[in-house]
Each structure stands twice: as C-alpha cells, then as structure tokens.
Amino acid sequence: MVEKPITGSRKAFMTGNEIVTWAALASGADIMFGYPITPQNEVMHYWTRLAPRFGREFLQTEDEISAGFTVCGAVQAGRKAFTATAGPGNVLMQEPFGMAEAMRLPVVAVIQQRGGPSSGTVVYSQQEVTLTAYGGNGEGHRIVYSVATHQEIFDYVIKAFNTAWTYRFPTFVLGDGYQAKMREPLELYDPAERGIQLVPPTPLVGLPGAIGEDREPQHLCNIYSLEEELYDAVLRLEKDYQAMAPLVVEWQEKNCDHAELIVVSHGVVSRAADDAVQALRQEGVRAGFFRPVTLRPFPQQQLREALRRSGAGRLLVAESSQGQLLRLLRQELYGERVPIDALLMPGVGIVDEDIIAKVKSIL
Amino acid sequence: MARIVEAYVGEYASGKSEIAINRALELSGCGQPVTLVDLDTVEPFYTLRPLKAWLEQQGITVVGSGQEESFGLGETGGRIHPAARWALRREGVIILDIGYGVFGARTLNLVEGAQADPDLRVLAVINTARPMTSSVADIVGYVRDLGRVDALVSNSHLGDQTTPEFIIAGHRKVVQAARELGLPVAFLAVEERWREPLEAVDLGGVPVKYIRRYMPAALW
Numbered sequence: 001m002v003e004k005p006i007t008g009s010r011k012a013f014m015t016g017n018e019i020v021t022w023a024a025l026a027s028g029a030d031i032m033f034g035y036p037i038t039p040q041n042e043v044m045h046y047w048t049r050l051a052p053r054f055g056r057e058f059l060q061t062e063d064e065i066s067a068g069f070t071v072c073g074a075v076q077a078g079r080k081a082f083t084a085t086a087g088p089g090n091v092l093m094q095e096p097f098g099m100a101e102a103m104r105l106p107v108v109a110v111i112q113q114r115g116g117p118s119s120g121t122v123v124y125s126q127q128e129v130t131l132t133a134y135g136g137n138g139e140g141h142r143i144v145y146s147v148a149t150h151q152e153i154f155d156y157v158i159k160a161f162n163t164a165w166t167y168r169f170p171t172f173v174l175g176d177g178y179q180a181k182m183r184e185p186l187e188l189y190d191p192a193e194r195g196i197q198l199v200p201p202t203p204l205v206g207l208p209g210a211i212g213e214d215r216e217p218q219h220l221c222n223i224y225s226l227e228e229e230l231y232d233a234v235l236r237l238e239k240d241y242q243a244m245a246p247l248v249v250e251w252q253e254k255n256c257d258h259a260e261l262i263v264v265s266h267g268v269v270s271r272a273a274d275d276a277v278q279a280l281r282q283e284g285v286r287a288g289f290f291r292p293v294t295l296r297p298f299p300q301q302q303l304r305e306a307l308r309r310s311g312a313g314r315l316l317v318a319e320s321s322q323g324q325l326l327r328l329l330r331q332e333l334y335g336e337r338v339p340i341d342a343l344l345m346p347g348v349g350i351v352d353e354d355i356i357a358k359v360k361s362i363l
Numbered sequence: 364m365a366r367i368v369e370a371y372v373g374e375y376a377s378g379k380s381e382i383a384i385n386r387a388l389e390l391s392g393c394g395q396p397v398t399l400v401d402l403d404t405v406e407p408f409y410t411l412r413p414l415k416a417w418l419e420q421q422g423i424t425v426v427g428s429g430q431e432e433s434f435g436l437g438e439t440g441g442r443i444h445p446a447a448r449w450a451l452r453r454e455g456v457i458i459l460d461i462g463y464g465v466f467g468a469r470t471l472n473l474v475e476g477a478q479a480d481p482d483l484r485v486l487a488v489i490n491t492a493r494p495m496t497s498s499v500a501d502i503v504g505y506v507r508d509l510g511r512v513d514a515l516v517s518n519s520h521l522g523d524q525t526t527p528e529f530i531i532a533g534h535r536k537v538v539q540a541a542r543e544l545g546l547p548v549a550f551l552a553v554e555e556r557w558r559e560p561l562e563a564v565d566l567g568g569v570p571v572k573y574i575r576r577y578m579p580a581a582l583w
Contacts, residue, residue: 011529013492013521015376022494042375049495183376185492185524 002055009189016153016179017042019186020084020110021050023157026191028198029108030079031057033070035089038122039180040112043084064089068096068107075105076220078203080161084110086177088119090128090135097170098136101237103220105204106164110157110173112180115347124177125347126267129324132172133296139234141241143171143248144296146266150184158191158198165199167244174295176320178268178349241297250293251302255281259288259310261363264303265318266292266325269350273318276355287359288312295325300332307338314362318343318355366482367395368451370459371516372468372509373488374496378518379403380410380581382488382552383460385574387423396455400447401427402470403462411460413581426450443473451476451483468509486549487512489540491519491533502540514549515541517569527560538567 005025014022020043024032032047044060051058061067067083074081085093090111100107111132115125134140143163145156156173164171191198209215224230252270255277256262265273270291280287290306292299307315315338319325326342333340343350343358367390371379383399391397399418403410411418415429426446450457451474462470471477471485487506489496496502506512519533534551541548548569553561555573 011492011521011524012494012497013376013490014494018375018494183522185521188494 003053004190005050005054006188006190008193009187011185012188013183013185014150015042015181015183016150016175017084017112017181018046019150019153020157020173020175021046022188023154024082024161025050025054025056026154026188027158027161028080029056029082029161030201031059031074031081033059033061033067033074033081033083034085035061035064035067037064037086037089039114039124039177040084040086040089040110042180043110043112064092065095068093068109069099071107071109072096072099072103072105075107075201076103076204077206078201080108080165080201082108082110082161084112086112087114087116087121087128090131094131094136097142098138099222100170101136101138101141102222102233104168104237105170105220106168106201107170108157108160108164108173109170110175113174113176115177122177123347124320124349126176126269126320127322127324127346128174129266129295129319129321129328132174133328139238140296141169141237142296143167143169143294144174145172145250145293146174146295147179148267148270148291150179150182150186153179154186154188158196162196162199163248165201167248169241169244174267176268245297248294249297249299249302251299252289252291252293253302253306254289256288256290256306256310256312258286259312260286261314261316261359262288262290262306262310262312263316263318263355263359264290264292264325264329265350266295269318269320272350272352273355275352276359279352279356280359285359285363295328298328298332303329303333304336307336312338314338315340316343316355316359316362317341318350318358320345320348320350322346367456368459368480368482368484369457370461370471370477370483370485371488372461372471372485372512373463373516374490374493374505375463377463377488377490377493377496378520378552379463379488380460381574381576381578382516382518383458384411384414384418384577385552385572387418387456387458388421389572390456390458391421391423396424397422398424398426398450398453398455398457400450400457400459401425402443402447402459402474403467404443404470411581414577424453443470448473448475450474451480465508465510468511471511484513484549485511486514486516488516488518489537491536492521492529499536499539499543502536503543506540506544506546512544512546514547515544517548517551520554525554525557527557527564530557530561531564531566534566534569538569
C-alpha cells in the first residue's frame with residue numbers, strides 16, 4: 001500500500017518550487033515530464049526525490065518540446081500529467097500547448113516566469129503574461145491562474161488539475177522566479193479532508209464499445225486541411241471557452257468602495273499593491289485594489305463593475321514588465337473612458353513604497 | 364585560542380546562510396577577524412550576494428561575488444569565486460556557507476585543504492518544518508546521505524508563523540536524531556524574540572544561540 005503524500009494538514013516552511021511538487025502529489029498527479037530550466041528546477045528535483053516514494057513517475061525528455069508533447073500523450077492515455085518550465089522553455093512548449101488547445105487536452109503546466117528578451121536570463125520577471133495567455137498559433141483558449149503567495153501555489157496547483165480535467169482546456173499556474181525561490185510558511189493539506197474532490201482522470205482514446213453502435217467517435221483533431229473546417233473548429237472552441245469562462249474566472253477586490261484610483265496588479269506584485277493600498281487608505285488616500293487571479297479568462301466584467309461602483313476616475317497598473325498586463329487591461333476594458341497610468345518595472349521587484357510614491361504622484 | 368573553521372551544509376532552505384551570517388557576526392563581535400565564504404554553487408543568484416556590501420560594513424570579509432561582479436554572467440551554471448578555493452589559508456575565523464543537499468556538500472571538495480584541516484567542523488542545519496527532514500527517521504536518513512557531518516544544528520522554525528511549541532518539538536526531534544547518528548547537537552538557533560519563552564525550557568543541555576533573520580533582505 002503506497003502511503004498518502006499528505007494526511008490531515010500540517011505547517012511547513014518551503015520554497016515555491018517544492019510546493020508545486022507537494023501540491024501535484026496531493027492532486028494525484030501520476031507523472032511529470034520535464035526538462036531542466038531555472039527557476040523551476042527544484043520542481044523536478046523534488047518530484048524525482050518524492051515520486052518513487054508515492055508510486056508516481058517521471059521522465060526527463062530531450063527538450064521542452066518533447067516534455068510538452070509527452071504530457072499531451074499521457075493525458076490522452078488517462079494519466080494526470082504535468083510539466084513545469086520557464087522563459088525559453090515556455091516558448092518551446094507553445095507548440096504542444098497549441099495541440100492541447102486544439103484537442104482539448106487537460107494539460108497542466110506550471111510557469112515560473114523569468115526575464116527577457118533572452119534565452120539565458122534566469123532572474124525574476126513578470127514577462128511571460130502574453131506568452132502564457134496568448135502564446136502559440138491560436139486564440140489563447142487556455143486558463144491562466146496567476147498566484148501570489150505560497151499558500152496559493154499549493155491551492156491553485158490542486159485547483160488547476162481539477163479545472164483542466166473538468167473543462168479540458170490547457171491550464172497554467174503562473175508564478176515567477178521570486179515565488180519559485182522564496183521561503184514562506186504554509187499549510188499543506190490532503191484535499192479530501194478539505195472537501196475538495198479530485199476530478200479523476202479518464203482515458204480520451206481507446207474507449208470501450210463499438211463506434212457508431214455503443215458510442216460516438218472520440219474525435220481529437222489537431223489538423224484541419226480545409227479553411228472552413230478550421231473556421232468551424234475555432235468557433236466551437238470559442239463558444240465552449242466563453243461558456244466555461246464565467247465558471248472559472250477569479251479575482252480579488254479590496255477597498256474599491258469610494259476609491260478615487262484603483263491599483264491593478266497580478267501575482268507577487270499584488271502583495272505589494274495590497275500593502276500599498278492599505279497604507280494609503282490609512283493616510284486618507286482613497287485607493288482601491290483589484291487583482292485578476294485568472295489572467296485568462298480575464299475578470300473584465302468584475303473590473304468594469306468595480307470601476308462603476310467606486311466611481312474611480314483613474315487606474316494604475318503595477319507590474320514587473322513593460323506593459324503586458326497593461327495591454328491585457330486595455331483590451332479587456334475597451335470602451336471605458338478611465339485613464340490608465342502605469343508603473344512598469346521589467347525584471348525588477350515592486351515594493352509597496354514604489355506604488356505609494358506613484359499613486360501620490362498621480363493624485 | 365583555538366582556530367574556528369565551520370562549514371554549514373544541509374537541506375535546501377534549512378537555514379544554512381542565515382546561520383552562517385549570524386555565526387560570522389557573533390564571532391566578529393567578539394573581536395576576531397572573520398571570513399565568510401559563499402560556496403553555494405547551486406543557487407548563485409539567491410544567496411549572500413545582496414548582503415555582501417552590508418556584511419563587509421560590519422567588518423566581515425566576504426569571499427564571494429557581489430552584485431556587480433555577477434552582472435553579465437547569466438546562466439553560467441555553478442561558479443565559485445576563485446578566492447574561495449584558498450579560503451582555508453586565511454587568518455582568523457572561517458565560516459563556509461555551502462550549497463544544499465548531497466551535491467552541495469561535495470562543494471567542500473573544491474576547497475584546498477578541506478580534507479586535512481584539523482579544525483574544520485561540518486555542521487548540518489536541520490529545520491523540521493522542511494518536509495524532507497520533518498521526522499527523526501527522515502533526519503537520520505538525510506544526514507547519513509550528506510557525507511561527512513560532525514554535528515547537527517537545530518533550527519526548526521516556520522518563518523513569521525513560528526511558535527515556541529514548534530521550536531521545542533522540532534528541537535526534540537533533532538536531539539533524538541543526533542543520538543541515533545552518534546553526533547552532538549552543536550547549538551539550537553532561535554530568533555531573538557523567543558528568548559524569554561525558551562529560557563525555562565529543558566533543551567537537553569544544548570546551548571542556545573539567539574539569532575536575527577538577515578536573509579529575507581537577500582531577495583528583494
């Protein structure tokens with residue numbers, strides 16, 4: 001009898017990468033495919049140390065393209081599979097991720113963002129927003145959770161497996177170099193004991209029964225040779241995606257009532273934004289906080305509502321990139337007349353003082 | 364006075380760098396010349412580097428690359444400062460902060476004279492909040508894999524969520540593991556804020572060092 005990775009719940013002091021491994025174990029992941037890349041290496045290090053103990057498997061492929069495709073293969077065979085990567089590895093995986101979009105494969109990938117443009121820069125950044133949400137030759141039919149704390153890494157990796165296997169769109173947990181390496185306390189728990197039911201994996205191919213008699217054919221298509229065929233396929237994907245979007249969209253809103261200005265940020269920067277908004281409120285500055293937890297689908301309706309409810313006359317975007325969240329925001333808020341200011345610090349961490357100073361310079 | 368040469372090894376995020384810094388500051392505060400050597404080849408980007416200038420202002424000689432010296436290196440893989448190889452030839456106290464795990468511990472082999480140095484003590488830092496060293500059996504297995512270890516350092520905590528009960532329960536596991544390994548526990552490291560609640564507690568005769576946390580400043 002293989003023991004459960006976590007029974008009950010317990011406090012631990014860990015790095016973000018290790019948490020990904022423990023969460024994947026707790027999610028019932030069967031196998032990880034991967035290729036080493038900083039800053040996600042410890043996900044693989046810890047998975048390879050722990051997987052044998054809990055009867056799980058690992059394959060290091062020859063590159064990230066193969067790691068992505070082997071995940072695509074394993075999930076078709078009915079195995080909960082995942083990968084973790086960063087930067088140029090995320091670039092290489094866009095081909096398999098596109099296949100997963102087309103074939104509706106429940107692929108789970110953890111992305112620990114690193115800086116760019118570059119093939120070799122390993123440091124923190126938030127510059128993989130566009131790539132993770134919209135990379136590939138498709139329409140971005142993906143789900144992207146941008147996490148902010150170590151507890152969230154644990155919670156959202158578990159959630160990502162369930163989302164992927166429920167809706168069958170490729171699902172991403174977007175972290176970054178800081179979250180990968182930072183050490184924080186968190187609570188590890190057995191999902192079952194928190195009332196979280198793990199969605200069981202099922203094979204997508206080789207199903208029982210005769211096609212046409214017992215069941216419809218399972219048509220997992222990745223190749224369309226007629227333009228009209230592709231047109232129909234994309235419209236179908238879009239329709240399913242839009243139907244799913246309200247069920248998975250997540251956001252956080254704080255202090256937006258009567259706010260003059262709302263700070264919008266995601267991931268680790270939202271922790272600084274939260275602190276900054278609280279400090280500003282204590283000084284009597286009417287600042288609000290809005291954080292998209294899912295970058296795709298984007299909580300655009302919720303942000304529009306927060307704007308209307310608060311009467312805020314300005315938005316401030318804070319991010320460690322040269323405007324990737326800002327571009328998303330402009331696209332998602334099209335038609336709103338609110339001016340958007342931006343604190344853009346590509347590659348550099350943003351702390352509460354940075355945001356406080358920027359807000360004061362605006363108001 | 365005996366020469367002090369200490370190498371800190373152990374599990375990832377067990378507190379090696381934090382203990383090494385605190386130890387260097389403690390001994391420097393006693394008026395001894397102290398050299399702190401960054402031998403973490405596993406994490407060249409998340410170690411003492413951001414604290415180097417500050418540590419030098421405190422009078423400690425830091426052998427390792429500073430922020431500017433690391434510019435342009437990118438993903439060059441494991442790299443130690445050339446001077447680290449000869450660190451054991453230096454005068455005074457020498458504190459070595461080593462990379463994590465079995466492979467990290469082998470970094471010590473890159474230091475000239477490490478095998479023969481009569482004063483060198485290899486100390487394994489243990490935090491029971493780290494899942495790989497959370498039980499007595501885990502600690503014993505982990506330390507046996509590390510190679511040479513002369514003593515354990517008891518360092519159980521949960522960062523900002525630490526409680527005295529957690530420290531004490533962790534410490535008892537470390538003491539038990541040390542007994543099974545036939546090793547001493549060199550000291551128990553706890554944050555200064557726990558001085559009062561721990562003063563009356565039976566810690567199995569292990570000396571306590573009250574430390575400050577410097578490493579949170581190393582990331583941002």
